Amino acid sequence: MKKILRFQLKDLTYSCLSYALVMLLLYCVPLVISITFGDIDIGINGNGVPGAVFCLVFGIAVYKEHLLMAVQNGISRKCYFQSVLCVMVIAGCVCALIDLLILFFGVRMGAVFSGNGNFRAIDIWEVCYSKFYDRAGSVSGAAVSFVLSALVDFLLFASGLLTAGAYCRIAKKFRTFYCVGLPLFIFGVLPVIGAYFHREVFKLANGFMNIMGFRSNNPFLGVLTMTVIILVILFICYRLLRRTEIS
Amino acid sequence: MSRIEVRDVSKEFKDTKALSHVNLLIEENTIYGLLGRNGAGKSTLLNIINNRLFPGSGTVLMGDETLTENTALLSKCFLANETNLYPEGMKVKDAFRWTREFYPDFDADYAGELSRLFELPVKKKIKSLSTGYQSIFRNITALSVNVPFVFLDEPVLGLDACHRELFYKLLIEKYARDPFTAVVSTHLIEEAANIIEQVIVIDKGQIIRNEPTESLLDSGYCISGPAGTVDAYIKAREVIGTDILGGLKSAYVIGEPEYPLPSGLSVSKMDLQKLFIKLTDNLHGR
Numbered sequence: 351m352k353k354i355l356r357f358q359l360k361d362l363t364y365s366c367l368s369y370a371l372v373m374l375l376l377y378c379v380p381l382v383i384s385i386t387f388g389d390i391d392i393g394i395n396g397n398g399v400p401g402a403v404f405c406l407v408f409g410i411a412v413y414k415e416h417l418l419m420a421v422q423n424g425i426s427r428k429c430y431f432q433s434v435l436c437v438m439v440i441a442g443c444v445c446a447l448i449d450l451l452i453l454f455f456g457v458r459m460g461a462v463f464s465g466n467g468n469f470r471a472i473d474i475w476e477v478c479y480s481k482f483y484d485r486a487g488s489v490s491g492a493a494v495s496f497v498l499s500a501l502v503d504f505l506l507f508a509s510g511l512l513t514a515g516a517y518c519r520i521a522k523k524f525r526t527f528y529c530v531g532l533p534l535f536i537f538g539v540l541p542v543i544g545a546y547f548h549r550e551v552f553k554l555a556n557g558f559m560n561i562m563g564f565r566s567n568n569p570f571l572g573v574l575t576m577t578v579i580i581l582v583i584l585f586i587c588y589r590l591l592r593r594t595e596i597s
Numbered sequence: 598m599s600r601i602e603v604r605d606v607s608k609e610f611k612d613t614k615a616l617s618h619v620n621l622l623i624e625e626n627t628i629y630g631l632l633g634r635n636g637a638g639k640s641t642l643l644n645i646i647n648n649r650l651f652p653g654s655g656t657v658l659m660g661d662e663t664l665t666e667n668t669a670l671l672s673k674c675f676l677a678n679e680t681n682l683y684p685e686g687m688k689v690k691d692a693f694r695w696t697r698e699f700y701p702d703f704d705a706d707y708a709g710e711l712s713r714l715f716e717l718p719v720k721k722k723i724k725s726l727s728t729g730y731q732s733i734f735r736n737i738t739a740l741s742v743n744v745p746f747v748f749l750d751e752p753v754l755g756l757d758a759c760h761r762e763l764f765y766k767l768l769i770e771k772y773a774r775d776p777f778t779a780v781v782s783t784h785l786i787e788e789a790a791n792i793i794e795q796v797i798v799i800d801k802g803q804i805i806r807n808e809p810t811e812s813l814l815d816s817g818y819c820i821s822g823p824a825g826t827v828d829a830y831i832k833a834r835e836v837i838g839t840d841i842l843g844g845l846k847s848a849y850v851i852g853e854p855e856y857p858l859p860s861g862l863s864v865s866k867m868d869l870q871k872l873f874i875k876l877t878d879n880l881h882g883r
Contacts, residue, residue: 351668353699415684421649422682423699424671596649597640597680 354425355433358416362408362441369404370448376400377456377471393470394456398499401445405503408441409510414518421596431588434511442503446496454492475499481567494569501576508583515590599660599673600624601646601746606655608641608802615641617802619655625745626776628768630793630810632786632873638802639782640678643748647676672700675742677735678750683723689734690719693741702743711737711767715760728755736764740771750782761785765792786870796869800877814867818854821847822862830859838875849875 377394384392413434420430456471475495476483483491513532520528544551563571603621607614616638623629623646633639644650646657648665657664664670683692689712697703712719715733718726723734732754739747753761768779769792780797783789796813798806806813817837820830824846827839835851849871854864 356698357695418682419684419695422676423696424648424668424674425699426648426666426668426671428666429668593651595651596682597644 351425351429351432351436353423354416354420354430355436357419358412358433358437359440361412361416362437362444365404365408366441366444366448369400369445373400373448373452377452381456391470393472398446398449398474398495398502401442401449401499402502402506404445405438405441406506406510409438409507410514411510412437413511413514417518417591417594418596427591427594431591435584438504438507438511441507442500445503446499449499450492450496475569478562478564479567479569479572482569497573498569498576501573501580504580505576505583508580508587511587512583512590515587515594518594519590599745601664601674602658603642603646604656604658606642606645606652606657608638608645608650608653614802616645616652619799619802619804621797621804621807623746623778623780625778627778628772628792628794629778629780629797630786630789630795630869631780631782631797631799633782633799634877635784637799637877639799640750641802642799643676643678643750643780643782647671647674647748649676673744674746674748675700675739675744676748676750677739677752678748679732679735679754681723681731685724686722688720688722689717689726692723692734693719693738696738696742700742700744703738704741704743708737708741711740714763714767729757729760732756733760733764740767743775744777746778746780748780748782751784752781753783753785753788761788765789768792786873787868790869793869798873798876805876810869813872814869817849817851817867817872819847819849819865819867819871820854820858820862821845821865822859826859826861830862837872838878 380392380394383390416434417427417430420427420433425433453471453473473483473495475498476491479494482494486494517525517528559565561571561575563569563575601623603619603623606616606619608616619638619642621642631639631642641650645652646664648671651665659667659670659673662670664674687695693703693705693708697705709719711717715730715737717730717733717737723731726734732752733756736749736752739749739752753764756764765788768781771777772779781789781793790810793810796806796808796810797804808816820827822830822845824841824844827846827848831839831848831850836848837851838849840847849867858864
């Protein structure tokens with residue numbers, strides 16, 4: 351398992367470094383504006399989303415290429431899956447850490463350099479669980495944010511694996527249809543269905559907010575829900591991978 | 598002593614039966630020739646042994662353990678076939694470096710030496726190599742990997758005559774220096790005949806012959822001469838096939854020639870390619 355993990359980590363290192371650099375640049379732009387122009391209020395919301403998208407893309411991108419390399423070099427699918435799990439944990443934690451550090455230093459530097467408090471970087475979890483964060487200390491709040499961000503990253507990474515794993519299992523003649531149809535379904539058909547059945551969607555959204563603990567301001571419920579979803583997705587991924595044939 | 602045992606393996610692709618109850622023993626330190634017509638099931642068999650495809654039924658064992666999905670045992674096998682499983686952007690030299698990570702006995706110096714001999718551009722990406730050089734890259738990796746079982750599926754695909762001869766020479770040299778098992782699947786039977794110790798003939802998903810090359814060739818002979826004389830001679834003998842050219846006829850007969858021969862007839866040794874063609878022709882009803 352170590353051999354294929356080393357190979358996978360090589361790609362992950364390059365990707366994470368690129369991601370960290372891009373994120374740093376993206377945060378520097380509003381920071382510089384806030385320092386230069388004291389009368390402009392700048393705020394950054396949605397911290398954690400880029401990391402999750404990075405994990406989704408990385409999960410999709412590396413799955414097939416690394417699986418082929420593993421099979422070429424006598425690594426079993428089981429070992430490969432174990433390695434992928436390690437990569438998922440490492441990638442998720444690294445992205446969550448990058449987000450946390452950028453948020454922390456972004457706010458600090460904004461406060462130090464601009465002096466007039468016109469730079470705000472808002473953690474998405476503080477919006478979702480506002481009452482919890484009001485009560486929590488800065489360290490425990492940061493720790494919970496880290497765990498939640500990492501779990502979302504794992505979830506998106508696992509979704510990427512599922513997307514690529516399904517691609518590898520379906521017959522070649524259906525692959526183009528799958529590649530075109532899946533994004534079309536998610537970003538086209540689903541929203542239309544959602545608009546048509548808005549009452550049902552509202553009920554679903556309510557249920558989702560409940561099981562994620564948004565209503566009760568309980569992030570631990572969110573942790574539990576996401577853990578269960580991740581485990582289910584990974585189980586399906588393993589079932590798909592176990593019988594994937596390479597020819 | 599480890600050996601690979603293919604036990605009652607069958608494989609189907611939709612409505613095509615690729616392998617049907619195949620039983621096979623691959624012993625250590627032997628060069629096998631896996632011969633078969635297009636679609637006979639050669640590549641499927643090699644892919645199943647090397648854990649790329651799963652058998653529909655049956656098992657593949659190394660020693661007493663199942664080889665399928667067994668990383669420890671799979672690390673003793675290496676399959677080089679025409680499917681490029683290396684990452685799209687990987688360069689030849691990087692592929693050698695990573696192969697050494699996966700196979701610690703990979704001889705990088707030897708791979709470098711062979712690359713120079715074949716003039717393989719190691720700084721190029723694998724996918725940008727020509728068909729011939731992709732074959733050369735795979736063959737160099739297979740010869741340098743130093744594992745007990747090496748499987749070469751169409752190793753001379755796209756190679757010119759010089760490179761083919763050089764490859765066979767290097768394979769024999771390597772085998773003489775550090776014996777290993779090589780299973781060579783090829784359509785160029787005549788060229789590979791001299792290096793093959795054991796012949797496995799597969800047809801329609803079934804192993805129809807599996808015996809040492811010498812005994813296979815000694816199992817019959819070719820008798821040639823005027824058509825009428827040959828016809829009279831082969832009556833009541835087991836004939837696997839005939840060729841007619843003008844008034845001359847050649848018959849491939851199982852058994853040993855009986856001397857003295859009728860005048861005008863001559864005996865020659867059966868060659869592997871002819872034997873293969875006749876064996877498989879009979880099965881195809883030609």
